[in-house]
Amino acid sequence: MEQIRELMAKLSSQHQQEVLDFAQYLAEKKSRPKRKKLRFDWAGGLAKFKENYTSLELQKKSLDWWGD
Known part of the structure; x- marks a missing residue:
């Protein structure tokens, strides 16, 4: 400390x-x-929807669900 x-x-x-400042950082x-x-x-959370939607549709749908 003296040094x-x-x-x-x-x-x-x-x-x-x-x-x-650097010491505080x-x-x-x-x-x-x-x-x-x-x-x-x-x-795999959306696997149950794969028969009804394409992957792009699922992606868009998931974004809609996320916003709710």
């Missing part, structure tokens, strides 16, 4: 602010939750 203080004392106020980055892997449990 950081000595280096900070040598920097201009603008550069000190940049160091502070690192602290926030560490505290953010990790991203979860994508799930594909929805795959």
Whole structure:
């Protein structure tokens, strides 16, 4: 910590602010939750409609349902 203080004392106020901003960014980055892997449990969810619709029609229909 002493080494950081000595280096900070040598920097201009603008550069000190940049160091502070970067340190805050690192602290926030560490505290953010990790991203979860994508799930594909929805795959095949429209299979029951494949006899009545083409894939393009299903895509459009699913967008309509999603908007409701």
